Amino acid sequence: MKNLSVISIIVVIAFITSGCSGLKKMVKNAGTIQYSVTPEILQMHADSxxxxxxxxFPEKFFNKKATVVITPVIKWEGGEKALKEVKLQGEKVEDNNTVIKVAGGNFSYNDKIPYVDDMKISTLEVKATAAxxxxxxxxxxxxxxxxxxxxPRxxxxxxxxxxxxxxxxxxTPEIKEADIHFAVQQANIRPGEMSQEDIKGLKNYLVEVLKAENKELKGVSVSAYASPDxxxxxxxxxxxxxxxxxxxxVGTEFKNVKTPKFTDADKAIVKEKEAKFKEKAAKAQDKSVYSTKSTAEDWDGFQKLMKSSxxxxxxxxxxVLEMxxxxxxxETEIKNIASVYPKVADKILPQLRRSMLKINVDVVGLSDEEIITLAKATPDSLxxxxxxxxxxxxxxxxxxxxxxxxCETVYPQEWRGFNNAGCQLVKLNKIPEAKEAFAKAKELKDGEPIVMNNFGVVAFYENDYVKSEEYLNSAAGAGAEVNYNLGLLSVKKADYEGAVKYFGSDCSFNAALAILLNGDAEGASKRIDCIEDKEVAMNYYLKAVAGARTANTDLMFNNLRAAIGKSASLAGKAKTDMEFFKYFEDETFKSIVR
Structure with missing residues (x-):
């Protein structure tokens, strides 16, 4: 019995000793474990x-009875983030973890975590505990x-x-029309014609054209006809x-218009107005202003009047006319229709013996200076x-x-005033107020694609990308801005191929960025070249990134210099930008960002 107890103690000691020695061996050889990371430098996409x-694990590393818990950790100055752990086990461990044999073995691991800016300059470490x-x-x-x-940030x-x-x-083009009717086989104007309402209106209009400062005579057209008999x-x-x-x-009526008596405290203004009136009066007598066309027999007019009679x-x-x-x-066939011809001669033909007058005038609106002044002072006058x-x-x-x-106040039923006010509020970064303005515009014109786009913009700034996309998909036909905004959303979702398609040929920084993120650094550099304002610092910075991705050091260094020259703060950004990691110890790089 005593011998049995001694044997038991020896077994326990041996077990403990073997466990300790197994762990010590694993700790000692931990450096032989080979790790690889994909991608080699971690990347942020879609904010993750x-x-x-x-x-x-090499051969003879993993103890048959051991369990190893590996925890990857991203560490940065002042903080760290532990990722999910992975459990591995030896061949004799009864559990459901990945088994690593004494002969060696592999494991793979994937995780995704939210990105924070502090992670830019960080290290990825693995911590492991064996048991x-x-x-x-x-x-x-x-x-x-x-x-x-x-x-992507x-x-x-x-x-x-x-x-x-x-x-x-x-x-605004304006036309004044009147007809002068003539007696059969006559070309003189009968006194009675002057009392016709359209002629009286025309005569008054001719006076108005010369006197009104905002009306400019463009031409007088005369179409003269005879009836087809x-x-x-x-x-x-x-x-x-x-x-x-x-x-x-018409020329005589223009000539009879007397020069108005202009009044103004400034005599120079009076002279200017008198000179302008004389210039307009002279133009009204210029033969080049007049265009006269005559039609011997107005069959078209005759047919039109007959059909409506x-x-x-x-x-x-x-x-008969069609045959x-x-x-x-x-004419012969129509006169043969004895039952109707007398009425034709009495009611239809007199209307065709005429000259049609058209006075073509341009009405010139307020000047830009007048409009903006009134908009500020008396908007209700516009x-x-x-x-x-x-x-x-x-x-x-x-x-x-x-x-x-x-505009909202003066024209409260006009949706464009509210919509456009919302656009300005977006530019002023007053998103809640912009949302209210767009809501009013939507109330006045529900379903308007422009308003749907603008709601999509508000949702984008509220970081509600799902809602933003819903609105933008309802804004078809509103303009190129819709696709641009969908391009922004695609970048946010890390759908860079989709972003490139949405941006299309748009010459903008964001379009160039999408091309770069989609794997075409050379294309991104070319797109930057078409941006209207090329001299913005970030355009040069993005070109420097394109240079780093293609190992084109001339492109990288030259554009990085230009970017920092335009915005010194970019030196600090470049120092921590892992796009340039391979060049952090390069003397040229250090001289540029110092």
């Missing part, structure tokens, strides 16, 4: 860092990686809201004379189009906002 680790039964031992922590590339958050366009036209050569001469008489009438057998006459093109045959246009006359976003706010 994905880590892939594979490990290889045999109740005994444990820690391996020496081993560094297996450096830092995190966070180039260069994305400019410049989602594009869409301003609803105004329909302002400074010059009688000899064709007689009608040709008759219509020509009617045109001459009508043109002379209530004359009996009118369809028969229309059929015959010869004017003599037409039309909605003038008020919306006024906001485009300044580069001051606060003034623009004031003008659009005035």
């Amino acid at each position: 860092v994905a880590i892939g680790i594979s490990g290889k 045999i039964k109740k005994k444990t031992a820690e391996f020496e922590p081993k560094k297996i990686g450096n830092g995190v590339i966070a180039t 260069l994305l400019l958050t410049d989602a594009r809201a869409i301003i609803a366009k105004d329909n302002f036209q400074r010059i 009688g000899a064709e050569d007689l009608n040709a001469k008759l219509s020509e004379n009617r045109g001459v008489i009508a043109e002379k009438f 209530d004359l009996q057998d009118k369809d028969l006459i229309v059929r 015959y093109s010869d004017p003599v045959r037409r 039309t909605v189009e003038e008020l919306l246009y006024a906001a485009t006359l300044t580069n001051d976003n606060n003034v623009k906002l004031d003008v659009y706010k005035a």
Whole structure:
């Protein structure tokens, strides 16, 4: 019995000793474990860092009864982040972990963690704890990686809201029309014609054109006609004379307009107005302003009047016009329709003996200076189009906002005022207020694609990318801004191929960044070259990154110098940017960023 107890003690001691010696051996040989990290330098995409680790244990390293817990840790100055652990076990351990045999073995591991800016300059280490039964031992922590590339963070958050366009036209064409009717086979103007309402209106209008400072005569067109009865050569001469008489009438009326008596405290202004009036009056007498055309027999007008008349057998006459093109045959056949011709001669033909007058005028609106002044002082004196246009006359976003706010007040049912005010609030980084303005615009014009885009912009700035995408997908047809904004979302989601497609040929920093992130550093560099304002520091910085990715040190160093020359703060950024990790100890690099 005594011998049995001694044997038991010896067995326990042997067991303990073997466990301790097994752990000591593993700790001693921990440096022989091979680790590899994918990617070699960690990268941030979609605000996360994905880590892939594979490990290889050499032969005779792993004790059959051992369990090893490996914990990767990202460490930076002032903090660290432990990743999920991986458990490995020897061949004789009864558990469900990955088995590493005495002959050696491999394991693989993947994890994803949220990115924080402090991770840029960091190290990736593995900590490991081995255990045999109740005994444990820690391996020496081993560094297996450096830092995190966070180039997607260069994305400019410049989602594009869409301003609803105004329909302002400074010059509006205006036409005044009147007809002078003549007696059969006559070309003189009968006194009774002057009392016709359209002629009286025309005469008053001619006076107005010369006197109004905002009206400019562009031309006078006269179309003279004879009715399609009688000899064709007689009608040709008759219509020509009617045109001459009508043109002379307009010229005489212009000539009879007396020079107004202009008044102003400034005599120079009075002289300027008098000179302008005389210039307009002279132009009204210029033959080049007049265009006169005569038509010997107005068959087209005749057919139109017949179709719209209530004359009996009118369809028969229309059929004659369609059957015959010869004017003599037409006239003969129509006169043969005895039942209707007297009424044609009485009601239709007199309307065709005429000269049609058209006065073509440009009405010139307010000047830009006048519009912006009134928009600030008395916005209710402007039309909605003038008020919306006024906001485009300044580069001051606060003034623009004031003008659009005035539009909201003066024209509360106009959705564009609220929408455009929202756009200015976005530019001023007042997102909650912008959201309210867009909501009012939506209330006034629900489903408007421009407003849907702008709601997408608000959601983007609120970091609600799912909602932003929903709005933008409802904004088809609103403009190129929609695709640009979808491009921003694609970068945020790390869908760089999609971002490149959405940005298309857009010449912007973000488009170039998407091309770079999609693996085309050379294409990114070329896209930067088409940006309108190439001299922005970040354009040079992105080119430097493209140079680093392609090992083009000339491109990298030259553009990094230019970037830092334009913005000294980029020196500090470059020092911690893992895109340049391979060059951190390069003397040229250090001289640029010092």
